[in-house]
Amino acid sequence: MKHYIGIDLGGTNTKIGVVDLEGNLIISKIIKTHSKQKVDKTLERIWETSKELLVKCDIPLFSVLGIGIGIPGPVKEQSIVGFFANFDWEKNMNLKEKMEKLTGIETRIENDANIIAQGEAIFGAAKGKKTSITIAIGTGIGGGIFLNGNLLTGMSGVAGEIGHMKVVKDGKTCGCGQNGCFEAYASASALVKEAKERLKLNEDNLLYKEINGDLEELEAKNIFDAARKGDEFSKDLLEYESDYLALGIGNLLNIFNPECIVISGGISLAGDEILIPVKEKLKKYTLLPALENLEIKTGVLGNEAGVKGAVALFI
């Protein structure tokens, strides 16, 4: 039996998993990234943990065919990291080479949003589709575009930055410093921000009650739960969310005409509460032929998307 190691390198935590050819996660472990100890130290700790996991499952090293790593930053040719979004490791680092030298095993690396898209395309919600776009919606909005078996990465690994597509000219300020970004309207954080502003003016609703009036406690999940219980205030917020989501997705449909859109990340927890209005509103923003035979789904890999997606780079 052949296996792969998938690594989801994060700002704080790094998840390491052993995955088989069918995408089954055999075993996994989360360790601290401790990026301040510098890249070599972190890679060594990751590799030690990987070997421990293999020993635990009685998997010999020679049956590991490859190592995939998801990176928070742009990646060129599955080898060179333009920069790491959360820590100060050197720019334009050939992480593939470093890891291969350390492990002796073929390594492929890719941007983390692209990894999720690859995972959903190979093992998940878009399995079997030639072309799919996965939109990871949480604190920000990341996109991974899977075209005929390949990820779209662009000239310098920046492709897929759909969160910074402008959907409102000179609109709300985004974390990137520019205005009117898709992310500034439709990310889970943007939804929570909008909800807080509205809750300051309106306390007479179930959502306010459920969080005991403590706005600091508010998460997107509270809004989804209250909407499911029939709270009109929360339903209005999901209308807002789904309208901007449909606008952004509609743009992607007109540009790519894909077979499948996968919504993953925090917002996907809203399930049909968000999918149904998005599908309805898409008619307002999309050329009709691009809606024919289109599937829109929520992601199925959840917390395992990073590790499984990293392994999917080899499939």
Added chain:
Amino acid sequence: MKHYIGIDLGGTNTKIGVVDLEGNLIISKIIKTHSKQKVDKTLERIWETSKELLVKCDIPLFSVLGIGIGIPGPVKEQSIVGFFANFDWEKNMNLKEKMEKLTGIETRIENDANIIAQGEAIFGAAKGKKTSITIAIGTGIGGGIFLNGNLLTGMSGVAGEIGHMKVVKDGKTCGCGQNGCFEAYASASALVKEAKERLKLNEDNLLYKEINGDLEELEAKNIFDAARKGDEFSKDLLEYESDYLALGIGNLLNIFNPECIVISGGISLAGDEILIPVKEKLKKYTLLPALENLEIKTGVLGNEAGVKGAVALFI
């Protein structure tokens, strides 16, 4: 010497050309499409004209390696036309098969905006670039996306409809019936429409003088010319145009991170008058790494883009 025949099938006119392997147009002729005579008749007339052109240039039939045809409508797998935008020929027609039966020569067909992109990518402004996007701006805005040697066509041939990407939520009404489309702001027609509205309120400018106050006569070219002569009113109009153009292009850069953007069609006649402000304004709308090493150019194939692009399908 080997040759190809390129055909630019239009609503009113069809241009037919003989092109060599280097993309040189040897001879060409424009005939009426007369689509009402039905597809078979039109194809026969096109084929007769093609053969006449070959005879005129002493090119034997056996040296023609292929026929490329640009179509006003979505095309699947370079063979099936979803629908023809301007005439009522049957839907989902396999035009490739029809033409091959008639001529005995391998035929490839593609959407006309895609054809222009292919032409610029193979023979024109983006020659040698792995990834380029050509934006044809005239009455509408069409896009062709060239990725690593292939055109992006999508599941049903609709991909590249960047003119209907929404740039202003619930904004101006577009010809497609939806609101806020890129085309409703940045096409040459949209620019002329905006200019007319402004001219109704302000007659004290060079542009008004140059068209002798006859708003019906106004074309985008008049605005470019007046701006070049220093007319502030016309310069403001180019500011408006370049701002929306930069917004739309910025979105494409964030999504595709291409090496090259080519602006073709009527607006490209403005040259530096539009390229310089667009480049400046892109900083407001684009993630900076996507601007590094980017080239933005005007198209070079001009009126020959359709015929040469059709032939570029074979290169």
